[in-house]
Structure formats: structure tokens, C-alpha cells
Amino acid sequence: MFNKILIANRGEIAIRVIRACKELGIKTVAVYSKADSMSLHRMLADEAVCIGEAASIDSYLYIPNIISAAQITGAEAIHPGYGFLSENQNFVEICEAHDIKFIGPSLNTMMNMSDKAMAKRIAREASVPVLPGSEGAVKDVEDAKTIAKEVGFPVIIKASFGGGGRGMRIARDLKELSHYFEIAQNEALSAFGNPDVYIEKFVENPKHIEVQVLGDGKGKALYLYERDCSVQRKHQKLIEESPCPVLDDAQREDICKRAASLAAMIKYEGAGTLEFLYDKGQFFFMEMNTRLQVEHGVSEMVCNQDLVKWQIKIAAGEELTIDQEDIKINGHAIECRINAEDPENNFMPDAGKAEQLIFPGGPNVRIDSFIYSGYEIPPYYDSMVAKFLVWGNDREEAINRMKRVLSEFKVEGFSTTADFHAKVMDNKTFTNGKYTTKFLEENV
Amino acid sequence: MGKKSIDTKLIKDVLKKFEESEATSLKLELNSKKLKIKKAIPIQPVISDLYENQIIEQNKNIIEKSDDKDKNVFIEADRVGKYFSIHPPDSPDRLKEGDTIAHGERMGHIVSMEVVYDVFAPFDLVVKNIYINDSDPVEYGQALYEVEAI
Numbered sequence: 071m072f073n074k075i076l077i078a079n080r081g082e083i084a085i086r087v088i089r090a091c092k093e094l095g096i097k098t099v100a101v102y103s104k105a106d107s108m109s110l111h112r113m114l115a116d117e118a119v120c121i122g123e124a125a126s127i128d129s130y131l132y133i134p135n136i137i138s139a140a141q142i143t144g145a146e147a148i149h150p151g152y153g154f155l156s157e158n159q160n161f162v163e164i165c166e167a168h169d170i171k172f173i174g175p176s177l178n179t180m181m182n183m184s185d186k187a188m189a190k191r192i193a194r195e196a197s198v199p200v201l202p203g204s205e206g207a208v209k210d211v212e213d214a215k216t217i218a219k220e221v222g223f224p225v226i227i228k229a230s231f232g233g234g235g236r237g238m239r240i241a242r243d244l245k246e247l248s249h250y251f252e253i254a255q256n257e258a259l260s261a262f263g264n265p266d267v268y269i270e271k272f273v274e275n276p277k278h279i280e281v282q283v284l285g286d287g288k289g290k291a292l293y294l295y296e297r298d299c300s301v302q303r304k305h306q307k308l309i310e311e312s313p314c315p316v317l318d319d320a321q322r323e324d325i326c327k328r329a330a331s332l333a334a335m336i337k338y339e340g341a342g343t344l345e346f347l348y349d350k351g352q353f354f355f356m357e358m359n360t361r362l363q364v365e366h367g368v369s370e371m372v373c374n375q376d377l378v379k380w381q382i383k384i385a386a387g388e389e390l391t392i393d394q395e396d397i398k399i400n401g402h403a404i405e406c407r408i409n410a411e412d413p414e415n416n417f418m419p420d421a422g423k424a425e426q427l428i429f430p431g432g433p434n435v436r437i438d439s440f441i442y443s444g445y446e447i448p449p450y451y452d453s454m455v456a457k458f459l460v461w462g463n464d465r466e467e468a469i470n471r472m473k474r475v476l477s478e479f480k481v482e483g484f485s486t487t488a489d490f491h492a493k494v495m496d497n498k499t500f501t502n503g504k505y506t507t508k509f510l511e512e513n514v
Numbered sequence: 515m516g517k518k519s520i521d522t523k524l525i526k527d528v529l530k531k532f533e534e535s536e537a538t539s540l541k542l543e544l545n546s547k548k549l550k551i552k553k554a555i556p557i558q559p560v561i562s563d564l565y566e567n568q569i570i571e572q573n574k575n576i577i578e579k580s581d582d583k584d585k586n587v588f589i590e591a592d593r594v595g596k597y598f599s600i601h602p603p604d605s606p607d608r609l610k611e612g613d614t615i616a617h618g619e620r621m622g623h624i625v626s627m628e629v630v631y632d633v634f635a636p637f638d639l640v641v642k643n644i645y646i647n648d649s650d651p652v653e654y655g656q657a658l659y660e661v662e663a664i
Contacts, residue, residue: 134593134626135594138627141595142652
């Protein structure tokens with residue numbers, strides 16, 4: 071086992087990892103920017119190293135200072151958390167070159183799964199259902215028309231090397247396809263430096279369902295069931311729950327087994343997530359996130375496992391001592407992401423000093439946060455300030471518990487999304503479980 | 515018969531050629547006598563291809579005004595690494611409090627990811643306080659010295 075781990079992140083996830091390390095008897099090193107000198111993760115770690123200025127590019131993304139921080143403190147491994155460098159192949163390579171264990175999948179796995187066409191090929195090989203569409207980049211508009219006729223309209227044109235919605239166009243007929251194809255290529259070129267686009271069947275009103283997997287890097291992989299993450303705003307998840315309220319046991323077992331078989335096939339190491347679109351009983355693989363997810367806690371609650379501890383143990387070369395039969399869904403868990411945003415003002419990010427802070431508590435409530443009374447939220451980073459997680463014997467109890475938790479939460483100094491979440495908990499489309507990724511635009 | 519004498523002119527010529535060449539070591543064997551010579555290699559940043567694109571700027575001293583005295587400022591570390599004091603250049607002497615340093619002269623260096631980064635004097639100065647010892651780890655923004663501009 072490692073003696074000391076550096077956590078290359080900030081906020082609640084840095085604290086989450088520090089807590090797991092403490093319980094495993096591992097010393098921790100926090101890194102922080104000048105703007106985070108009063109951050110809780112700095113105070114909770116055994117050691118802390120300032121790595122740069124407030125801007126992420128000069129600190130949490132600045133690889134030389136992070137590697138140097140590991141070297142001067144004698145940290146043997148780096149946990150990247152999520153975001154920042156967690157899926158940065160260059161960082162993984164540099165860690166390897168300096169004999170520092172990157173807690174996550176191998177460079178090769180990360181490279182393969184970040185290439186969308188390659189990830190789709192691997193998924194097909196593992197019998198994971200994928201969206202029908204082109205095999206890689208589409209040559210020209212005539213090629214695009216042929217493929218669109220095969221898969222059926224509507225189709226979505228996406229940048230091969232893109233993300234974040236840029237370079238994406240939906241075409242509902244041949245005329246629209248001809249019109250948008252070149253526009254999408256131009257957008258892809260200007261945004262990502264490469265004009266390649268590919269075509270997929272467009273799913274109008276899907277659920278976003280993802281499967282949590284855990285692999286030992288040697289070919290053994292388990293699933294910790296699925297999460298429904300369909301309550302989103304501009305592709306940012308706001309509420310996640312496990313299990314998904316509309317799947318039956320047979321659907322659940324089938325997709326989870328397929329996801330785990332993919333993870334086993336690629337000898338996946340650590341925690342990962344396969345994201346799917348779900349519509350009318352069918353799953354379509356979107357991508358694999360080769361890291362810990364923000365919402366990993368809901369899976370931990372229903373499966374009674376600690377994913378971060380498993381990540382660390384596996385990275386240290388320990389055996390994955392649990393088997394699939396040991397992982398059962400127990401009850402229901404919901405997570406609400408509390409953001410420093412103003413829902414009344416188009417979710418505009420807010421910042422300020424947290425005053426009169428009261429966090430909820432009680433049975434089966436988990437608060438993952440880094441703020442405290444008197445803490446000034448820096449405006450440079452993600453707006454999420456806390457995750458409220460609740461567990462219930464069933465979904466109804468979990469929803470009622472979340473309502474109670476949200477009502478107990480008090481903070482002054484900035485706006486939060488807590489009241490917005492309380493309204494969602496009362497919304498009939500949410501409570502009946504049939505909500506989709508269009509929930510927000512249709513209900514709020 | 516006299517002893518075989520060493521051709522000093524030949525050795526001088528060889529040494530001159532070695533000095534002018536890019537070679538860093540030389541082995542000579544003359545009349546059963548062996549001679550080994552190595553050139554001193556100055557410390558310089560070693561940047562491997564792997565890290566080249568990570569290095570944004572070198573030698574950007576951070577200067578913070580001292581609260582104590584108007585003329586005094588702190589020189590802070592501009593990166594994370596291990597600190598070594600060397601002053602003046604190519605001397606075994608270490609930087610001392612009271613030293614006068616000319617603008618651009620090296621005061622010490624920080625080794626970060628096996629790359630050596632010099633800490634240069636940002637102006638003519640007198641060293642008032644040194645807050646760091648040889649081989650100490652340093653973090654970004656850590657005060658290395660308090661200095662007075664002259």
C-alpha cells in the first residue's frame with residue numbers, strides 16, 4: 071500500500087479522497103492555488119503545497135508544479151479526482167516517467183476510450199449497444215446522405231474531435247442535412263482544428279443512464295449498477311439517482327453485465343463509467359468516462375462500497391477481493407448538486423462569503439462539501455459548493471428525505487440552487503421517474 | 515640510455531585540441547603513462563522533449579513588498595521544487611545575508627522535475643534575510659529572501 075498520496079484537485083473531491091486515505095492510514099498531500107489558501111482541503115491534508123496562481127491553467131492544470139509537489143513531499147501516487155488532469159494523457163505519461171503511480175486507468179486505455187470512433191468499435195466488440203451511424207469520419211455530403219437514409223432521420227452531425235456541444239447539428243431531412251453538413255465541418259475546423267465530422271442517429275428525448283464499473287486492471291471487472299442522470303442543464307448534471315426508476319431488473323442486469331464485460335475486455339483499472347442514452351427500452355453507448363464521477367456517491371450508498379478506497383487499493387496492486395455476487399442494490403439514493411448559482415437569474419454563477427452556514431444532517435444523509443462559515447468562495451472555479459446525498463429504503467423515502475435535507479440547509483452570502491432542487495423534488499414528472507434530459511426545459 | 519621523456523609539446527597540442535572540441539573527456543596513454551581528463555560541465559536547464567511544452571516561462575521572480583521596511587521586498591519562488599543556494603556564479607560560496615548582488619546575478623536555483631531554474635537578482639540589491647536552506651523543498655510563492663534595493 072502507498073504511504074503517501076498527493077491529491078491533484080480541490081474542493082469537495084479533494085476532501086473526499088483525503089478522507090478515504092485517512093481511513094486507509096495513508097498520508098495525504100494537498101495542492102492548492104493562491105486563491106485556495108483558505109480552502110478546507112488544504113487544512114485537512116497532512117501536508118499542503120501551493121502550486122500557483124488562481125487561474126487553473128497556472129495551478130491545478132500546471133503539470134510541472136504538481137509533479138514537483140509529489141517529488142518534494144515523497145508522494146508515491148497521485149489521485150486526480152475528476153475534471154482538471156483526470157483524463158489528461160500527457161499527465162499520465164509524465165507521472166509514469168517519474169515513477170509516480172497515477173490512480174486511474176492505463177495510458178493506453180485512456181487513449182483508446184477518448185477516441186470516439188475507437189471507443190465505439192470497442193463497445194461493439196463487447197456487445198455494448200451503440201448508436202447507429204457512420205464508422206468514423208464522413209467523407210462528404212453524399213456519403214452523409216447515404217448513411218442518414220440507412221439509420222433514419224433525425225440524425226446528429228458531430229465533430230470527431232469535439233465536445234461541449236460545439237460543431238453539433240441536428241438534421242431532420244435530406245435538405246437540412248445538405249445545409250448543416252458543411253456548417254458543422256466549418257465549426258469543427260474553427261473550434262477543434264479538424265473538420266472531421268461523423269453522423270449518428272439522433273435520439274429525441276432520451277434518459278441519460280450510466281453504469282458504474284470497477285476493474286482490477288487484470289481482466290476482472292464488476293458493475294455497481296446504474297445511475298439516472300437525466301436532470302441536466304446544458305449537459306451539466308444537476309440531480310442523480312440510483313437505481314434508475316424506470317428500468318426493470320432484466321434491463322438493468324443486461325446493460326450492467328455488458329458494461330462490465332467491456333471493462334473486463336479492455337482490462338480496465340479502477341473506477342469508470344459507461345454513459346448511455348436510453349429511449350423506448352433501448353440503450354445506446356455514448357462514451358466512457360475513465361475517472362471517478364462527481365455522482366459516484368449514489369452508487370456507493372446503494373451498493374455499500376467505497377469506490378475511492380477501491381481505486382487506491384487497486385492502484386497499489388491489491389486484489390479486488392469482492393465479486394459481483396457481493397454487490398447488491400439496497401434501497402435508493404439521490405444526489406443534488408448545490409451550486410453557487412442563481413436559478414432565478416438563468417443560473418448565473420455567484421460568489422461571496424459563506425455566512426450563517428447550516429448544513430443538514432440526520433440518518434442516511436451525506437454532505438460532501440468544502441465550504442464553512444466565513445469561507446469566501448473564489449470566483450475562479452466550478453460553481454458546485456456541496457453535494458447532498460440521501461439514502462432511503464425506497465425512492466419515496468429518499469425523495470422525502472431530500473426534501474427535509476434541502477429545507478434544513480441555510481447559507482447567506484450567495485445564491486444557491488437548493489430551492490430549485492426542492493421544487494424538482496415536488497415535480498410530478500420527477501416523482502413518477504419518467505423524466506428525460508428535456509426535463510428542465512419542459513418543466514422549469 | 516636515458517629514460518623515455520614525455521613529449522610535453524605533443525601533450526599541450528592534444529590538450530588545446532580537446533579544449534576546442536565538444537568532447538567532455540579524454541584518455542591518453544603515452545610511454546605506459548595514463549592520463550584521464552574531464553571537462554567541467556556548467557549547470558544549465560535540461561529540458562527533455564516530454565516536458566518542453568509544459569514550461570511556460572522561466573526565471574519570473576515574484577516580488578512582494580515587505581511590510582516591515584519600505585525599501586525591502588521579498589523574492590519568492592516562482593515554482594515548486596528543491597532550492598539550492600549558489601553565489602556568485604561558479605563559486606562554491608553560498609549566498610549570505612549582507613551580500614551585495616548585481617542585477618541579473620544568480621542568487622540560487624530551484625530544481626523542478628529535474629530541470630534547473632536559476633533565481634536571478636531582479637535589480638541591484640543587498641540580501642537582508644534568507645528564509646531558506648540548501649536542499650529545502652519550496653512551494654510556489656514561498657519567500658526565499660528579503661532584500662533591499664540599492
